[in-house]
Amino acid sequence: MRKSVRCGDVIIGGNAPVSIQSMTNIDTRDIPRVVGQIRQLEEAGCQIIRLAVPDMESADAFGQIKKQVKAPLVADIHFDYRLAVAAIEKGADKVRINPGNIGSRERIQAVVTAAKARNIPIRVGVNSGSLEKDILQKYGGVTAEGLAESALRNAELLEQMDFEDIVLSLKASDVALNYQAHRLIAEKTNYPIHIGITESGTVNSGKLKSAIGIGGLLLAGIGDTMRVSLTGDPVKEVYFARDILKAMGIRPGGINLVSCPTCGRTRLELERIALEVEDAIIPLARKREALGLPPITVAVMGCVVNGPGEAREADFGVAGGDGKGVIFARGQIIKTVPEEAIVSQLLELIDQDMEGHR
Template identity: 45%
Template sequence: MSVRPWRDIARRPSRQIMVGNVAVGGDAPVTVQTMTNTVTADAKATIDQIRRCEEAGADIIRVSCPDEASTAALREIVRAARVPIVADIHFHYKRALEAADAGAACLRINPGNIGSAERVREVVNAAKANGCAIRIGVNAGSLERDLLEKYGEPCPEALVESALDHIRLLEDHDFREYKVAVKASDVVLAVAAYQQLAEAVDCPLHLGITEAGGLRGGTVKSAIGIGSLLWFGIGDTIRVSLSAEPEEEVRVGYEILKSLGIRNRGVRVVSCPSCARQGFDVIRTVQTLEDRLAHIRTPMSLSVLGCVVNGPGEARETDIGITGGGNGKHMVFLSGVTDHHVRDEEMVDHIVRLVEAKAAEIEAATARDPVEVAAE
């Protein structure tokens, strides 16, 4: 494969922090986060949802801790989770203290919102004592009143000033294990704020377009906003905020990362929009294949093209490809080369078996001596 320098994304240098056992920032992979929507006090329901998010590939999961019952359940939740848990705290500093003691890997809290300097000191001390990181979460919808009066409306400068004010409160107590988000539901506002913040600080940045909307609209807004920033090299961890189940947020997050070649998980499907030339029902076939291949975690590519106009060319760039042919007989490509044909009625099952076999082959190869594999 030839070198393609135009594919390289020059990532913004940032210092690295740890969220539990997951590195964020520096040269660590961009992580994918989500947030539960169960009542946190219901530990079983919350753990069940966390498990589904873990299966989808979540690296870090946030849970809301609005009351004492939630932080009481947090210890059991943290113990059961396979990934680090972030406790979402807003105004009550005691919830932060309880969450830190319960094993949260990170506290999502804005230090300026919890009251006196003494309370900030207590939260910082609890974070230090328990090895917690802190995520400062500035949101255009909840900017401080003095900043709204100063700027007249939410704007990039107001979001960045808010973030810097919160950062100062932490650094005044010699605490630097933090990451920052400056979210807005307005894509252009959020992107501009992140760009300004990226130039002002060296900490990891958590990306998101907040209150983005439902599965379709929210995916589009998040892909534009988060994708633009990642392409600029900005961003160390992401959350796609959707009015949808949290595991869907994780899947969309990985699709954004895959589209930029930043991180791969599972099958990347290349498919055509279909037209009158299609040799099979492309739309329904892709839908079925995406559902049946959702369990595959191994990074690989699959092209599903309805005809020979672009099919062979796309198949040359993917691990497995299917291109529509005549009389219900279609070409199957393996590693970019035409290998055999398959008929309509067998096609989906056949492709699923090929993908599963390829995934097993890749996994077996990566489990062997890397030097031996590289020499082949």
């Protein structure tokens, strides 16, 4: 079992479920807009939120923002140790640093001392674009071995200062390299691991790389907290992170939607129905998470060949006919309804199921 640390009210590692993170993309000094974006992220299901702290004015703003939101906040620091110390004193629940670019041992010690005084963890963040020169020379460039060595080196530096509330992060934009580096680090340490694909791209291209990269790590049992890094609205990162965990079946309360690809036997507008169900189950999934309910599967099937069997195997489902659908609930036929009532009837069943657990 991996070591666990606490970030605000969120446990990272140990037996805790994989938590979802994101990062604001608004100038931290713009307090009202940042607070608004954090609240949007909270509403979307983000559990830990990181803010850039590039100057002392941003550190001061961090403290004011912290007073107005509920989610744990992480201060993202590069180069200037004084910003890390200031952010910690302003109430940061965690700081993200790369000890290699903070400077002297004395400066790193100042950050560690502040973190210990507030009993908060430090995330050691190593990226493929920020490896130490000696490691690049040793391995002839960016390699999985180099990423792992850098992360372990920096963690050891903190250990020498009697600090072990560490979260390790080593990210690359190359999916295969990223996977190999994480496999190496997972074998050599029991610190909790923050996973993701850095600089993965736009919402379209980045989703594909993130699904493969993060999904592969989760299947290998690696990852205690995660961020999907996309160019654009960070709220979309959270929604897609939830989708990944839901597809893996490891998100409590998730709703897994399965639907057939359609064929010439389909006699109803299955694509429209599936999309409507997909949109509508998002708030229902959040309710299930809040109640701590296990994941469920909803099947939207289009014909009488495989449809009844697949729908019967799901918790809730519909098998389509000619302009109508047979509604199933946990293996039992509930009713036959016209096509236009399929979505509402499925949603009603899911909602009734939750009501029974309140």
